[in-house]
Amino acid sequence: MDEQRSKAVTEAFVRLHKESLIYRDYRLVNWDCTLRTAISDIEVDHIDLKEDTMLKVPGYANPVQFGVLISFAYPLEEGLGEIVVATTRIETMLGDTAIAVHPEDERYKHLHGRYAVHPFNGRKLKIICDAELVDPTFGTGAVKITPAHDPNDFEVGKRHNLEFINIFTDDGKINSNGGAQFDGMPRFTARVAVIEALKEKGLYKDTKKNEMSLGVCSRTNDVVEPMIKPQWFVNCSTMAKAGLDAVRSKKIEIIPQQYEQDWYRWLENIRDWCVSRQLWWGHRIPAWYVTLEDDLDKNLGSNNDRWIVARNESDAKLEAQKKYVGMKLRLDQDPDVLDTWFSSGLFPLTVLGWPSDTTDLRAFYPTSVLETGLDILFFWVARMVMMGMQLGGDVPFQKVYLHPMIRDAHGRKMSKSLGNVVDPLEVINGMSLDGLLKRLEEGNLDPNELNIARDGKTKDFPDGIAECGTDALRFALISYTSQV
Known part of the structure; x- marks a missing residue:
């Protein structure tokens, strides 16, 4: 990598660390089991599911069931019966360390401080009271707690000093903490196996459809797994406030203006940024x-x-x-290496020679206009503003002009990684299906992505693309420019 830019990335990390804006901590992160790395919140796409849904997940031959709530019982110690809980991720019960109830729920007051027994490993699960988490009117009013694999449970675990048990390997298999019966199983294979094992013990209750939001990685489409990992984080609170003030005061103008609301929504709800990645390429953490x-x-x-x-x-x-x-x-x-957006966020500074006090930096920073796609308003633009103001002492640019995105017939952004890009020349001159598929094979898609892209191209253009000439482009441009 470019020596000057690498030097700038190291300098930025060191300065932010000295200012206590970068720190290392054990926290729950978004873990991608395909990439085997942590990813940031904005690299997670959310799929809203209204009912029982079967979805294709990378690495699994068969679709996986989501959008359901599975109820099962934990036996109570001393022959006190059982307590029923429910979850959308039944495999995580292998890492449960407590069961929470509301302190005012009369149904469970006799169980306060007592224990349930884990059916697969004999672990004692304390019945704890937590008014902050538990809604006594939802479900059974009892909630299983998996501190190592759920954001809400993580906070409960800290409040009640619970044990944090990680049950997954980095590639998404059950580890030895999950018990010998499930050790080595892929997590969604274990999902089915746990249900069957509960049925054998007479502890399974039922499965009901359940609306939910499923987090998937924007790059791999793998289902994101919350995992506790030691990572480096950037404290974004003060930098985000500066970015908000810059737009509100019109020091930075966002065009079209409608995207200002996205800017406010993202920066007002920002969380600390996990910047370490477990990858082999990138700027190594200093x-x-x-x-x-x-x-x-x-x-x-x-x-x-x-x-x-x-x-x-x-x-x-x-x-x-x-x-x-x-x-x-x-x-x-x-x-570990740094998130690519960390180095990208320094772009307005580094191209002008920062951290050296160059003539270009003094003359041209801040710059005038940034033109970019609206899809990276937060990924890139917000990071440039935050880091530019913190390290450069001023906004990196005065106007942000956002261009629209070219999408395919299914509303997806045209992307090399999806293999759904259509060259305008292919529309003008025409292209056979064999020619379209050959173009895909000449790219750099991995085998799995290539197969998906080939299927998509074949469905969208079974007879190839007919020769449309330049009139198609003219009509498209006329249609676009005539929009009000």
Whole structure:
């Protein structure tokens, strides 16, 4: 990668860390089991399901059932009967560590502080009271708690000091914590197996259709799995406020103006940005882990307080020697890389020579106009504004002009990764189906994506594209320019 731009990325990370805007923490992240990496909130697409729905999931030969609520019972200790809970993700019950009820729910007051017993591993699940999470009027009024795999349960786990048990491997299989009966099963295969095992024990109750929002990765279409991982985060609160104020004060003008509301909605509800990625390409995170000679646990990253953020290994070594005077130590750089939008967010600064105080930077920053697609208003534009104001001291541009998106017949953005791009010349001159498929094969799609793209092209253009000449383009442009 370009040396100057790489230097700028490292400098930005170090400065933001020194300003306490970058930190490392164990948190629940959006995990993509296909990419085997964390992804940010805005890389997650949400599919609204109204009823029982079978969906194709990467890596599974058969469609997977979603949009249902599955009820089952946990037996109570001391022969007190059972307590019924419900979930849309039955496989996560393998990581349950508690059951929550409302403190004022009369049905369960006799169970406060008592325990249910996990049917597959014998783990004792404490009956806890949580008025913040539990709605006594919804379902049975009892909620299973899986702190390691659900955002709401994660907060309950922290409030009640529960055990956090991760039951998934990075590629989405059940690990040894899920029990020998399910160990090694892909998560959605385990979904079916858990239901069958509950039926055998007489604990399964029923399955009902349930409206839900399903999170999928915008790149792989894999179902996102909430997982606890140590990651690097950017605290966006103060930077987002600055970005909001810049648009409200008209220091930055968004054109068309209607997209200002999207800007406000995103930045007013922003969460801290997970910027570390478990990929082999990208800008490597400039952080080194200190392992001391007498450490019992020598695993990389096992102690969050041992990280040294620095511009290079020499600086990291000097800082580590000051912090651990006279101790024998080893430094290992974090193997993770940065989210691509972190480096992209520095674009207005780095093209003008930042972090050096160049003539170009003084003359042309802030710039005048940014022209880009409306689909990356938050992915890219908001990040450039936040980082530009924080590191450059001013807005990176004064106007943001958003162009519309070219979409296919199904309303999807035309994208190389989807294989649904139609070249205007193919419309003008015509193209046979074999020619369209050959174009796909000349691209860089992986085999699975290529098969999907081939099927799509064959369905959309079974006879290829007829020669339309240039009139089709003229009529399209006339239609577009005549719109009010």
